[in-house]
Amino acid sequence: MKYFLALFLGGSITLLSACHSRTSELPLLGKQHFTYAGANRCDTTKNSGVDVAVSYILLKDESDGARKINDSLRQLAVSSITGWLDSTTIASNPQAQTDLAKAAALFAADYETVRKDMGSLGGCWEVKTAADTLHVGEKALTVKFETFAYTGGAHPNTNMSLYNFDRERGRLLTLSDMVSDTTALLALVEKAFRKQQALSPQNNLEEQGYFLRDGHFFLPANVGMSSTGMLFYYNPYEIAAYAVGPIQVTIPYEQLNGILREDWL
Numbered sequence: 001m002k003y004f005l006a007l008f009l010g011g012s013i014t015l016l017s018a019c020h021s022r023t024s025e026l027p028l029l030g031k032q033h034f035t036y037a038g039a040n041r042c043d044t045t046k047n048s049g050v051d052v053a054v055s056y057i058l059l060k061d062e063s064d065g066a067r068k069i070n071d072s073l074r075q076l077a078v079s080s081i082t083g084w085l086d087s088t089t090i091a092s093n094p095q096a097q098t099d100l101a102k103a104a105a106l107f108a109a110d111y112e113t114v115r116k117d118m119g120s121l122g123g124c125w126e127v128k129t130a131a132d133t134l135h136v137g138e139k140a141l142t143v144k145f146e147t148f149a150y151t152g153g154a155h156p157n158t159n160m161s162l163y164n165f166d167r168e169r170g171r172l173l174t175l176s177d178m179v180s181d182t183t184a185l186l187a188l189v190e191k192a193f194r195k196q197q198a199l200s201p202q203n204n205l206e207e208q209g210y211f212l213r214d215g216h217f218f219l220p221a222n223v224g225m226s227s228t229g230m231l232f233y234y235n236p237y238e239i240a241a242y243a244v245g246p247i248q249v250t251i252p253y254e255q256l257n258g259i260l261r262e263d264w265l
Contacts, residue, residue, distance in 0.1 A: 027136065027167075028060035032077070036104040040112060042124035049124050050111045052104040054080060056131035057143070068170025073131065073143065076163065078103050080129040080147045085110060114152075126150045134162065135225035140173065140264045141165045142224040159235055160246070162224035164264075175223055178264045182219070185251075185259050189232050190217040192249045211239050229253050230260065 036052035043049045056077040059066040081103040082090055089106060096102040104127075111125045128148045135142040143163045150156035164173040179185050194201065199208060206212050222233040229252040236242045253260070 027066070027141075029057045029133070030060050032056050032058055034077075034100045034104070036101075036108065038105060038108050040108050042126070044124075047123055048115070048121065050104075050108045051124055051126045051128070052081060052107060053127075054100055054129045056129070056145075057133065065166070065168045065170035069141065069165050069167070072163070072165070072170075072172065074098075076145055076161075077129065077131065080145060081107055081127055084127060084149060084151060111151075121152055123150070123152070125152070126156070134231075135227065137167075137225065137264070139167055140178075140225060141167050142226070144224070155242070160222065160233060162222040162231070162233060164224055173264070175219070178223075178261055179259055180261050181259045185256075186217065186219060188251050188255060188259070189219060189249055192251060193217070193247070196247075196249060209241065211237075225264070226250060230256060 032055065034052075034054045036050060038050075040049045042051035054077050056073055058070045058073060061067075075098065078096075078098060078100055081100065082097060085096075085103075085106055089110065090097060093102065093106055096106050107125070107127060111121070115121050126149060129145060131143060131145045133141065134144045141164070143165070145161045145163070146158065147160075148156060148158045164178065165171070166173055166177075175182065191201075194203070197208075199205070205217065206215060212218070218239075220232050220234040220238060222235070224231050224233070229250045232249045232251070234240070234247040236244065236246055240247060
């Protein structure tokens, strides 16, 4: 059985407590909540079963852009569950790819299969996801998804993902959409990263225990806008060991002149 345990963070996320950067421009949001209610949900007295809870947002807007963003947010909410399922299982149950209840039911069925094979799992399996806005600008919206999951093993896993949307068109923005000079950006982030980790420019990052790609520093998978600047978020295992925890670097907007495209500032 294969689970997609991709790049997770441990512990709380302190710097992201201020979710909104421009409260005067916040769109109306509707909170959505889903909780698995199947017969084999987690029983804390027996320490067995599954616990699935997903909380996310939708824009209360009738525009075409908001509709497309909402479609993406719904899909991301479901994916926070299906990401823990085997690809063959998902392919055999296509409805679970767009339905939270069906995705949670598959997760619960997976638990039962493993429990029967092993006799006992010694604890409940859990997936808990919470999503909210991190930044709202006139043209861009950044949403963060935080997922806590436990499917056995030495420790639970938590992951944060950032998604940037074009509010008018509703499409997901890539880094190239937002940044005109990725080479200059990479140098800025590495400089800030080294300073934050108390490393000099002469320190070899690999010798210091960091995971590099072909020996070169790299930008993280998760980049987004925040109230104070552009946020670069490395989940555990992405650039350092799990014990190091997540690493986040913020580059103030004033340092991004000529790098960050005017449309998304």
